[in-house]
Amino acid sequence: MPTTLRNEAAIAGIGQTKYSKNSGVSELSLATEAVRAAILDAGLQPSDVDGLVTFTMDSSDEVEVARNVGIGEMTMFSQINYGGGAAVGLVHQAVMAVATGSAKNVVVYRALNGRSGQRMGQGVSGQIITSDLIHWSWYMPFGLLTPASWIALQAQLYMHQYGATSEHLAHVAITQRAHAQNNPNAAMCGRPMTMDDYMASRLICEPLRLFDCCQEDDGGCALLITSPERAKDGPHPPAIIRGVTQASFTGQEQMTSFYRPDLASLPEMELAAKIVYEQAGLGPDDIDATCFYDAFTPEVLMQLEAFGFCGRGEAKDFVTEDSLSVNGRLPNNTHGGLLSEAYIHGVNNIAEGARLIRGSSPNQPAKVDHVLVTSGVGVPTGALILGKP
Amino acid sequence: MNEEQKKAFEAELRAYVGKAIGPPVVARDPVNLPMIRQWCDAMGETHPAYSDEGAGETLHGQVVAPPTMLQAWIMEGWAMHEGYDEPRDEQHRLHKLLTEAGYTGVLGTNTEEHYDRYLKLGDVVTAVTTIDEISEEKATGAGIGYFVTTRTVFEDQEGESLGWMSFRVLKFKPPAGQQAAASGDEAAISTAPTRMKPPAGHDNAWWWQKIADEDVLPIQRCADCQKLRHPPRPMCDACGSQRFDSVAASGRGTVHTFTVIHYPQVPGYDYPLVSIIVDLEEGERMVSTLVDCKPEDCRIGLPVAVVIHEDEDGFKIPFFRPAG
Numbered sequence: 001m002p003t004t005l006r007n008e009a010a011i012a013g014i015g016q017t018k019y020s021k022n023s024g025v026s027e028l029s030l031a032t033e034a035v036r037a038a039i040l041d042a043g044l045q046p047s048d049v050d051g052l053v054t055f056t057m058d059s060s061d062e063v064e065v066a067r068n069v070g071i072g073e074m075t076m077f078s079q080i081n082y083g084g085g086a087a088v089g090l091v092h093q094a095v096m097a098v099a100t101g102s103a104k105n106v107v108v109y110r111a112l113n114g115r116s117g118q119r120m121g122q123g124v125s126g127q128i129i130t131s132d133l134i135h136w137s138w139y140m141p142f143g144l145l146t147p148a149s150w151i152a153l154q155a156q157l158y159m160h161q162y163g164a165t166s167e168h169l170a171h172v173a174i175t176q177r178a179h180a181q182n183n184p185n186a187a188m189c190g191r192p193m194t195m196d197d198y199m200a201s202r203l204i205c206e207p208l209r210l211f212d213c214c215q216e217d218d219g220g221c222a223l224l225i226t227s228p229e230r231a232k233d234g235p236h237p238p239a240i241i242r243g244v245t246q247a248s249f250t251g252q253e254q255m256t257s258f259y260r261p262d263l264a265s266l267p268e269m270e271l272a273a274k275i276v277y278e279q280a281g282l283g284p285d286d287i288d289a290t291c292f293y294d295a296f297t298p299e300v301l302m303q304l305e306a307f308g309f310c311g312r313g314e315a316k317d318f319v320t321e322d323s324l325s326v327n328g329r330l331p332n333n334t335h336g337g338l339l340s341e342a343y344i345h346g347v348n349n350i351a352e353g354a355r356l357i358r359g360s361s362p363n364q365p366a367k368v369d370h371v372l373v374t375s376g377v378g379v380p381t382g383a384l385i386l387g388k389p
Numbered sequence: 390m391n392e393e394q395k396k397a398f399e400a401e402l403r404a405y406v407g408k409a410i411g412p413p414v415v416a417r418d419p420v421n422l423p424m425i426r427q428w429c430d431a432m433g434e435t436h437p438a439y440s441d442e443g444a445g446e447t448l449h450g451q452v453v454a455p456p457t458m459l460q461a462w463i464m465e466g467w468a469m470h471e472g473y474d475e476p477r478d479e480q481h482r483l484h485k486l487l488t489e490a491g492y493t494g495v496l497g498t499n500t501e502e503h504y505d506r507y508l509k510l511g512d513v514v515t516a517v518t519t520i521d522e523i524s525e526e527k528a529t530g531a532g533i534g535y536f537v538t539t540r541t542v543f544e545d546q547e548g549e550s551l552g553w554m555s556f557r558v559l560k561f562k563p564p565a566g567q568q569a570a571a572s573g574d575e576a577a578i579s580t581a582p583t584r585m586k587p588p589a590g591h592d593n594a595w596w597w598q599k600i601a602d603e604d605v606l607p608i609q610r611c612a613d614c615q616k617l618r619h620p621p622r623p624m625c626d627a628c629g630s631q632r633f634d635s636v637a638a639s640g641r642g643t644v645h646t647f648t649v650i651h652y653p654q655v656p657g658y659d660y661p662l663v664s665i666i667v668d669l670e671e672g673e674r675m676v677s678t679l680v681d682c683k684p685e686d687c688r689i690g691l692p693v694a695v696v697i698h699e700d701e702d703g704f705k706i707p708f709f710r711p712a713g
Contacts, residue, residue, distance in 0.1 A: 134590050138676060139676055144664050145655055204650075208648075
């Protein structure tokens with residue numbers, strides 16, 4: 001039995017649907033398409049798959065997907081909570097299963113009609129009183145109804161405390177928009193953005209402007225995770241998982257951890273950083289590219305600090321359009337990210353991490369040995385590091 | 390309204406009784422066959438007296454109009470719908486007076502008609518409507534309000550009476566929460582603009598109830614180790630006790646951080662909405678709304694004081710305003 005998850009599993013297959021504003025098909029249809037594509041991309045057949053993992057927020061249950069895709073016997077299936085915070089958690093589940101022999105080939109997936117179907121931030125209501133419903137009730141009556149409003153409260157304080165400005169946030173958005181121009185599956189492909197465009201975008205929840213916020217999209221994305229040995233036989237170079245963890249911190253709430261001493265930091269991300277660096281035996285200097293969860297631009301600044309790429313409050317000096325671009329110190333979200341590729345709840349950011357290791361990113365930097373990928377910010381979350389075989 | 394204001398208001402209402410709502414209304418068209426035919430088609434009326442094919446055989450010997458069409462001859466069409474905001478006649482003015490006093494709802498209750506003779510092709514109808522009666526204030530199933538009765542008298546081109554009609558409406562105060570529906574504004578009905586209410590569970594209902602009953606801002610306190618905690622939850626994370634009471638906060642605090650919400654604009658809230666996290670004097674933090682302050686004047690560190698706000702439907706919620 002392994003004592004660490006280091007190098008115990010690899011991403012061997014990537015599957016995705018077209019990302020759009022109106023898929024015209026069911027979420028289950030998107031899920032099955034992405035899952036099947038991931039299996040075939042790994043050079044496997046549906047009957048080889050014995051584990052499935054998705055989000056609790058996903059509407060396509062594991063057995064529904066299995067029946068459609070032709071997956072038969074399964075020995076492991078689970079769902080991870082907390083919205084975008086789940087993305088890395090899916091991989092964590094799969095790696096634990098593969099490392100312990102609970103399953104051999106696990107597909108993790110997320111598929112949603114995020115624009116044409118149920119949109120985010122429409123408020124929470126319901127008849128059954130759960131702890132989650134009570135949690136939201138401390139915010140909904142006051143009109144704090146959307147992810148943008150919750151993150152804006154933290155961003156305001158962060159910017160006030162460290163002197164970050166809209167221009168600093170703009171660098172994140174503009175760089176990722178530029179990346180999307182080379183990614184035909186990005187929603188923002190063909191729509192480049194200048195600083196003037198960014199500054200002209202309307203205020204959503206101050207200090208957040210429209211272009212500080214990610215999009216809403218329809219689409220599905222899936223990853224096949226297996227052992228490094230089996231992955232070697234596949235058609236693509238595997239992305240070895242050097243380290244992976246979930247992370248929740250003292251006083252954690254879902255999006256509203258407003259009661260901790262320092263709201264201008266991300267302690268759950270600092271916890272994730274500590275664990276994945278330790279597992280991988282690596283540090284920030286070893287990371288060549290990142291796929292930081294980017295539902296909102298300030299999250300990227302705060303993660304740069306949490307993962308040690310710069311000191312506390314120094315992200316504003318670290319980020320320029322150059323530093324985060326293909327030839328910069330830390331190419332970030334080279335596919336466009338949630339901001340400019342699509343909002344597939346962060347699973348598409350993990351897929352890009354695997355492409356960067358394969359060498360097949362639409363914006364492939366010269367040297368990529370290690371990629372850091374994170375999931376949701378402001379929620380119980382996680383991080384992983386991918387490396388070459 | 391106090392008693393004196395009420396008296397003055399009712400006197401103003403009474404002054405309308407007996408008034409004609411405006412000059413006589415003359416039919417836009419004389420009584421004619423096409424309108425009769427269409428009305429009969431719409432109603433499913435097939436009596437030969439109203440048709441040019443069979444009327445000759447009836448006792449009238451010619452086409453006559455159905456008596457119940459009487460009001461139809463003087464209807465103004467779509468224009469009737471307008472004028473309640475900028476009154477064009479005394480009836481509109483009366484309705485506006487009631488609306489502005491809070492009797493925003495309107496409900497047609499009953500009508501009575503009397504006919505003196507059949508109308509023949511070519512007759513020209515003229516109508517005069519007066520405000521006939523305004524009731525005492527009544528408590529009804531729909532809400533508290535006044536019944537207003539108008540009486541319309543119809544005459545022909547010779548000044549001979551054709552009949553009359555009385556029409557009664559209830560102008561009422563809709564119960565809280567039904568304002569939009571009762572206003573008759575369809576857009577308002579579909580959006581039902583009220584604040585999202587917290588569900589009432591074991592772990593939170595007491596907090597909202599205390600605000601409603603005592604007009605205080607409660608902070609939950611562990612009944613064993615006395616540690617304060619907000620938002621309320623069932624167990625003390627310091628000592629594990631599930632026994633709690635609460636203290637009334639001083640209501641003083643400072644803005645820890647804030648956001649000004651512009652989008653999306655959800656019915657039931659005022660925008661731009663200034664949302665704040667407050668550091669309470671007692672050491673706990675809470676999320677709330679800043680009121681009585683321009684968005685551009687909100688800042689981190691702003692001293693604030695609690696104000697228990699009451700929505701129109703009676704829901705109470707603690708807001709803050711700049712202190713001092």
